[in-house]
Amino acid sequence: MYEPRGNGVFSVHRLMIDAAHQNQGIGSWSMRLVMDTIVGLGGETIYLSFRPKNIVAKRLFEKFGFVFHEREPDGEVVYRFGPARDIET
Numbered sequence: 354m355y356e357p358r359g360n361g362v363f364s365v366h367r368l369m370i371d372a373a374h375q376n377q378g379i380g381s382w383s384m385r386l387v388m389d390t391i392v393g394l395g396g397e398t399i400y401l402s403f404r405p406k407n408i409v410a411k412r413l414f415e416k417f418g419f420v421f422h423e424r425e426p427d428g429e430v431v432y433r434f435g436p437a438r439d440i441e442t
C-alpha cells in the first residue's frame with residue numbers, strides 16, 4: 354500500500370505477504386514492482402516504517418537501498434530510499 358505525498362515523495366505504508374507464502378521471494382518481487390511503479394510515477398524519495406525487531410523487513414528494505422532515517426515516538430523506525438525530503442501533505 355503506497356501513497357503519493359507530493360514533491361516526489363511517496364510513502365509505502367505496509368508491505369504484507371500472507372504468512373503461508375512468505376520466504377518464497379514474493380516480498381522481494383513485490384517490493385521491486387512497487388518501487389518501479391513509484392519511480393514511474395515520478396517518485397524520487399520513498400519512506401516506510403517497521404518495528405525495529407522485524408529483522409526480515411529490515412534486511413529486505415536494506416537490500417533495496419533503504420537506509421535508516423529516524424525513529425518515531427512509538428518506537429517504529431523510519432527508513433528512506435532516495436534523498437531526504439519533507440512531506441508536503
Ligand SMILES: CC(C)(COP(=O)(O)OP(=O)(O)OC[C@H]1O[C@@H](n2cnc3c(N)ncnc32)[C@H](O)[C@@H]1OP(=O)(O)O)[C@@H](O)C(=O)NCCC(=O)NCCS
Nearest residue numbers: 367368369370375376377378379380381382403409410413
Ligand atoms: C517482510 C515480508 C513482506 C517479506 O516477504 P517475503 O515474501 O517473506 O520476502 P522474501 O521471500 O522475498 O524474502 C526476503 C528476504 O528475507 C528472508 N526471509 C524471509 N522470511 C524469513 C524468515 N522467516 N526468516 C529468516 N529470513 C527470512 C529471505 O531469505 C530473503 O533473504 P535474501 O533477500 O537474503 O534472499 C513478510 O515477511 C511479511 O509480510 N511480514 C509481515 C508484515 C511485515 O512485517 N511487513 C514489513 C513492514 S511494513
